[in-house]
Amino acid sequence: MAGFRIAVAGATGAVGTEMLRVLEKRKFPVREFVALASRRSVGKRLPFAGGEVEVAELSKDSFEGVDLALFSAGASRSMEFAPAAAAAGALVVDNSSAFRMDEGVPLVVPEINPEAIASHKGIIANPNCSTIVMAVAVWPLHRAAGLKRLVAATYQAVSGTGAAAIDELAEQTRAVQCGKAYPPKVYPYPIAFNLLPHIGDFAERAYTTEELKMLYETRKIFGAPELRVSCTTVRVPVFRAHSEALNCEFERALTPDEARRVLAEAPGVEVVDDPKSNRYPMPLDATGRDEVLVGRIRQDSSVEHGLDLWVSGDQILKGAALNAVQIAEIALGKV
Amino acid sequence: MAGFRIAVAGATGAVGTEMLRVLEKRKFPVREFVALASRRSVGKRLPFAGGEVEVAELSKDSFEGVDLALFSAGASRSMEFAPAAAAAGALVVDNSSAFRMDEGVPLVVPEINPEAIASHKGIIANPNCSTIVMAVAVWPLHRAAGLKRLVAATYQAVSGTGAAAIDELAEQTRAVQCGKAYPPKVYPYPIAFNLLPHIGDFAERAYTTEELKMLYETRKIFGAPELRVSCTTVRVPVFRAHSEALNCEFERALTPDEARRVLAEAPGVEVVDDPKSNRYPMPLDATGRDEVLVGRIRQDSSVEHGLDLWVSGDQILKGAALNAVQIAEIALGKV
Numbered sequence: 001m002a003g004f005r006i007a008v009a010g011a012t013g014a015v016g017t018e019m020l021r022v023l024e025k026r027k028f029p030v031r032e033f034v035a036l037a038s039r040r041s042v043g044k045r046l047p048f049a050g051g052e053v054e055v056a057e058l059s060k061d062s063f064e065g066v067d068l069a070l071f072s073a074g075a076s077r078s079m080e081f082a083p084a085a086a087a088a089g090a091l092v093v094d095n096s097s098a099f100r101m102d103e104g105v106p107l108v109v110p111e112i113n114p115e116a117i118a119s120h121k122g123i124i125a126n127p128n129c130s131t132i133v134m135a136v137a138v139w140p141l142h143r144a145a146g147l148k149r150l151v152a153a154t155y156q157a158v159s160g161t162g163a164a165a166i167d168e169l170a171e172q173t174r175a176v177q178c179g180k181a182y183p184p185k186v187y188p189y190p191i192a193f194n195l196l197p198h199i200g201d202f203a204e205r206a207y208t209t210e211e212l213k214m215l216y217e218t219r220k221i222f223g224a225p226e227l228r229v230s231c232t233t234v235r236v237p238v239f240r241a242h243s244e245a246l247n248c249e250f251e252r253a254l255t256p257d258e259a260r261r262v263l264a265e266a267p268g269v270e271v272v273d274d275p276k277s278n279r280y281p282m283p284l285d286a287t288g289r290d291e292v293l294v295g296r297i298r299q300d301s302s303v304e305h306g307l308d309l310w311v312s313g314d315q316i317l318k319g320a321a322l323n324a325v326q327i328a329e330i331a332l333g334k335v
Numbered sequence: 336m337a338g339f340r341i342a343v344a345g346a347t348g349a350v351g352t353e354m355l356r357v358l359e360k361r362k363f364p365v366r367e368f369v370a371l372a373s374r375r376s377v378g379k380r381l382p383f384a385g386g387e388v389e390v391a392e393l394s395k396d397s398f399e400g401v402d403l404a405l406f407s408a409g410a411s412r413s414m415e416f417a418p419a420a421a422a423a424g425a426l427v428v429d430n431s432s433a434f435r436m437d438e439g440v441p442l443v444v445p446e447i448n449p450e451a452i453a454s455h456k457g458i459i460a461n462p463n464c465s466t467i468v469m470a471v472a473v474w475p476l477h478r479a480a481g482l483k484r485l486v487a488a489t490y491q492a493v494s495g496t497g498a499a500a501i502d503e504l505a506e507q508t509r510a511v512q513c514g515k516a517y518p519p520k521v522y523p524y525p526i527a528f529n530l531l532p533h534i535g536d537f538a539e540r541a542y543t544t545e546e547l548k549m550l551y552e553t554r555k556i557f558g559a560p561e562l563r564v565s566c567t568t569v570r571v572p573v574f575r576a577h578s579e580a581l582n583c584e585f586e587r588a589l590t591p592d593e594a595r596r597v598l599a600e601a602p603g604v605e606v607v608d609d610p611k612s613n614r615y616p617m618p619l620d621a622t623g624r625d626e627v628l629v630g631r632i633r634q635d636s637s638v639e640h641g642l643d644l645w646v647s648g649d650q651i652l653k654g655a656a657l658n659a660v661q662i663a664e665i666a667l668g669k670v
Contacts, residue, residue: 149637153488153580155530155569169528174512177505193504193573194619195490197580197631197645202610206591206633228637232580232645234490237572238528245488245532245567247582256541275537284529296532298541302484302563310532310567 003031010073011035018321063088086122129319140266146251241283286312338366345408346370353656395419421457464654475601481586576618621647
């Protein structure tokens, strides 16, 4: 029988369930599907291809005969189980941060560096979701005019944290509106009608790990070790799709019209930029879309060769599940 | 009887009602209070100083014997009525954009340029709310190290739009959660669980008027006509207090510790910056506070002498009503 035996580790999570939908939607040739998760989800049934698959427990023995293992179960699970999957002969596409900065592991956005896929040794890393949304929008401009420096402020949806955070925003919002208490569980403070300038953990120079991922991962994906990036990452009370205000400084001149032309031809990007008709990217419009929406393109005259952009992208799709499946398509030669 | 005869034009609005509370809280010497609004609010009663005042219609004849007229009724009403108020001998403190960039009109943040007040010819302008929140935080650092360039991304609360926008966020959020439709009225698109990168009108170089205010007003307030500022202003589903990610480039070196020391001594600022204890500014904490909260102070190594900041400030208080009353206190010699 044709097709691949595919495992998803973390199949019940926000990204895992989307991986199933993406595989189905893109008609990925699946011979058999293995849904893996932690013990508490064992026996749960997930819809797939008109039928259902039953969740089995993720273990080192889960990967016999598996061709492709998509991991989205957190960095510690990836550290523990991804090498076993690769050793069993599966190609691992890992959505966690576990291996992204490892020298032997390609970190890939197919629109940017698909050639890196060929050098894998069993594991390919999927970048951070905010990084992908930014990189897809900025890469075509970098190719056109040479990106020197990027200042980013993010507006990140709660689904980036996972399914429990989606519930927390919904329930807490209801509670606030009824005048009831809803103590935060997932986040350190209320997210309903609030903003949290804190994503990941605090790390070097008081930047968060999320902010540093946008620096280091972008350098690796672009093959631009000198690229300068500074970020402030902020959680906002939005369910889905990350947005970002990007201030870009280029080596060479690039007008907004040129930028729009370059972006209009770029894969994975949709230009939504017609202020006169109130057309600009918004997370509600980016939700469920494969493309990263790019707009509010302006010449920033506060610096030589500066451009301001505003982008919104579905971080569960292009920022995670879709990007991982795209990598697998290329790696397994199914494109 | 001691004290001033004070009129508030736009007394029923989000800022107007806060002006009444600020006057009362700061024990501003009020002999008589005149609440003015458009015809549809005439007869409405507003609480003030333990009693009530009845709203009268704003007209050119409203200002006889008035010492101080606080305007917060929109730019067109200010254009129409503020000159009449000044001609009648009232000191006008105008919260609209009508006169801010006029050469003969001081544009004042009392913590920054109180000396400009003395040159007024009857009208003093209160800056834009996002501008004030940014300026209060950045001014002490500018004095210490010479600000060259500022890249700002804002996260602005709906109360900046006014009372109807507060209702829209509340009602639309309820509707979304019940699966009901709630067509936007105040904003062009839904604001519940969404972001709108569109504040004010689209103007020169596709920047919005709000984004340009942050450039031109800051230059005027700082007395720094060469200051370079680029902004992206975004409406977020938060009820009150504006937040801003600020990337600053200075003439001279300024470490995060030095910045914290400078800001700790600055009037109108509270440093909230202890990542290890998860302490950082949030709009819920800034709501109802007179101070602008400043935190997430980081050395931005992507540029020489760079600092990243994150600020939250109550834009109805310090961004509007409080700043206007502070101006009046100085102008009328009551401080």
